[in-house]
Amino acid sequence: MVGCVLAGEYSLQQAQYIFRRTNDYQKVCHFHLTDAMDQIFKKLEISTINDVFNCAKIEQVMNIVRTLRPEISKRRFEIVLYNMKNTKILHQKNTKILSSSIKATTETPKPMSNICALCNLQRQRCELNVRQINEKLIIMVGWILLDYCSIKETARFLEPGGRLVCHEHIFETIFEVFETLQIAQMKEIDMCSEGQMEKIMKIVDSLSSGINFKGFSACLREFARKNKVTNGDLKNAGLTSQFDPEKSPKIEENSEKSILQISTTRCAICQKSQNPMKIIQSQNEKLVIVVGNVLRGVVTFKKAKPILAMSDQPLNFCVSHITEAIDGIFRALQREKIDEIRDSCPYMKNVMIVVNVMRPKLSSGLFVKIFQDFVKIHSKIQ
Incomplete structure (x- = not known):
């Protein structure tokens, strides 16, 4: 919708009407997705997806985003755009838009079991690689923090044999959990106190996982390590840390001021x-x-x-x-x-x-x- 508004295909009022009527997943032609990303990149004046976190013109697009979805923050929209690098709409190596790469296909439709539980996109079986219960738990916590779904809606995905989740949601989830904990480095996972984990642990407990905050910390650290999330990735996402030696004292000193x-x-x-x-x-x-x-x-x-x-x-x-x-x-x-x-x-x-x-x-x-x-x-x- 943001891309269509930027392209002049819809007015803001028309886009709002579509959002109000659409409460479920919808099919969209690859062409429209590609064109939407073209329009957004053009408006932001960036050429690679990695530039999105340092884009000076993001507020020009956020005016449209807030009209359509007032609850969406700049951070969340940046992460949504960043996650497009893991789709076929963007080239996975250099993350540049390749509008000409989307061609008509006559492939045999993939089975419904190969559809991601969140984005509803059909994937190769190997792309749906979030299978373990602890990995799914972290994904569920991230979805709830991002307000993608309710606790009740996510519970069924934790059941044995539940629907699978594709790889592209991993960074999105980890970024959101790290931001909620106000940490920006892998080593800081173990530095979080039980009090700092309180918001996340309320979600974890509501999902009846039986995992305490130390267990969740261990799962999060292993999940990030397994998926090769680096401190550089966290830095590029613009995350800030409560443990930053330069920032923490100033925040404490000036909190009353x-x-x-x-x-x-x-x-x-x-x-x-x-x-x-x-x-x-x-x-x-x-x-x-x-x-x-x-x-x-x-x-x-x-x-x-x-x-x-x-x-x-x-x-x-x-x-x-x-x-x-x-x-x-x-x-x-x-x-x-x-x-x-x-x-x-x-x-x-x-x-x-x-x-x-x-x-x-x-x-x-x-x-x-x-x-x-x-x-x-x-x-x-x-």
Whole structure:
């Protein structure tokens, strides 16, 4: 869809309509996939897939991505693009797009058992090389972290004889797990404490794997080693480490200052003072503003958390950020009216991922109530 919008084949509105109607895997001609990658590479002004993590123009494409899928971060989209190097759409050696290499074929269709459980692409049997239960567990954890599927949906893949997973999802999964743990080198896997593993271990425990955090660390290390994931790969992905000797002390030293640096006279989001603003004191209202602006990509998690840390301090917010927050949440939920929003909305889990980073124990039902009250006060949307 991003490629089609860049090519002018669809408008953003048409692309959104297709996304709302499509809840299952769909077949797409190789030509369209190749053309889409051509368009994205052209827009980003890059020639190889390895350049995607250091591309200065990625934000120009992210404007389209956020319109179609507000919950998709820049990091996740970069990883999605990077994983295209392992498909037949990109040359596996030099990772350059080869539009002319896709030719008509009359090959006999491969059996359904050779279809990857995640991307639904037909593969050679040797390409579906994630077979062991511990390897599948790591893939499942990565899928849930990436919000590709729910815990309930992934459980069946851990059963003996379950569907196979192809090789291209390995890097994607490992990058996401490493980013969640805030580590950037293989040796740091063993440096993670049980507390740092908490988020991942909740997923592992919910999958009834019977593996403790030391066992999972060992599985992750072996999985990365087996698939030849190097520190260079992790560095190219732009991962940062909590154990970095240059960064860790600064983060600890400035953690309190970062809260104090939020001005009480300027907008807490953009630090500007010339725009029309509203004073917000309620923690619940601050939460809605932060969540909506994170979903829209206006502010990062790192910058958002100090805002909520000032619990008793009234803060200024640009009126535009307040309305954009409402719009961002409506878009993420794919709803247009406040009375259409329920905690059972199919896209609620995407919003709750952001909410629970800010307030881990808040339920979806309570957040819906908070959001409804916020809309009634700060918007004419009903």
